[in-house]
Amino acid sequence: MTKPGRVFSIEEFSTFDGPGIRMTVFLKGCPLRCPWCHNPEGQRFAVEYLRARNGCTGYCAPEMFERVLAVCDFVLYDLKLYDAGAHKAVCGVDNTLILHNYRTLVRSGKAFITRVPLIPGITDTEENLTALAAFMRDCGVTAAEVLPYNSLQGSKYASLLRQYAFIPGKEIPPERVELIFSSFGIRADRI
Numbered sequence: 660m661t662k663p664g665r666v667f668s669i670e671e672f673s674t675f676d677g678p679g680i681r682m683t684v685f686l687k688g689c690p691l692r693c694p695w696c697h698n699p700e701g702q703r704f705a706v707e708y709l710r711a712r713n714g715c716t717g718y719c720a721p722e723m724f725e726r727v728l729a730v731c732d733f734v735l736y737d738l739k740l741y742d743a744g745a746h747k748a749v750c751g752v753d754n755t756l757i758l759h760n761y762r763t764l765v766r767s768g769k770a771f772i773t774r775v776p777l778i779p780g781i782t783d784t785e786e787n788l789t790a791l792a793a794f795m796r797d798c799g800v801t802a803a804e805v806l807p808y809n810s811l812q813g814s815k816y817a818s819l820l821r822q823y824a825f826i827p828g829k830e831i832p833p834e835r836v837e838l839i840f841s842s843f844g845i846r847a848d849r850i
Contacts, residue, residue: 664688667700678772681733690718692751693739694825695778697812717757717764724760734771736764738803739782741790749781758794765798773803775847777836780828783808788836792843802846805836 668685688704689696696702717724717736728734738761739754740746746754764771775791777783795803808830813823833849840847 665704668698689716690752691716693749693778695776695781695808695812695827697809697815699816699819699821717760718752718754719756719760721756721759721763724763728764728767728769731769734764734769735774736761736771737774737776738791738795739776739778740787741794742787745787762798765800773800774806774850775803776806776808777831778808778827779830783831783836785831785835785839788831788839789843792840792845795845796843801844802848803840804850805840805847806850807833 665687666684667687668683670683670685673681673683685698685701687701689698689701692702719727738757740749741754741758743753743755746752746757761773773795775782775788782788808827810827813825816823836849837847
């Protein structure tokens, strides 16, 4: 069964998310409910209007992921939390599909970048980063981009007439993040 898509943003000269210059299309209807979401306008499928204009979660059926992957040249893939219970508690969905589809991506031979958002007190804990790094190593991945928390993105919520309620904890030192990943043979590039 196919469902219509709803685009909420097209960036024709995108230089941030990944290498080079490309066009990036953002779709609405993300099933995750990460409290720190940088693109809240993409969470709800319904039309919402930002008062001012300002990757891939991998959460979908494996068959759908494989069909989409077949037409992609390059994939940016976020891994947030390794523990399924913690992922469900924080993001609203279990991560079994996300981890399964990540393995599919790695085996596909497609070019990709793994991104790990560093959300203070949630995704940047030693336990979570160690588990993600071990998982990535076991998948044969040797590099990741770590994305520091952006405290300014809360302003998007106000433009959607929604409240930004996330209060971050204490950030882990960047050197510690690099050390955790490097202990598993993974280069962690801070973006």
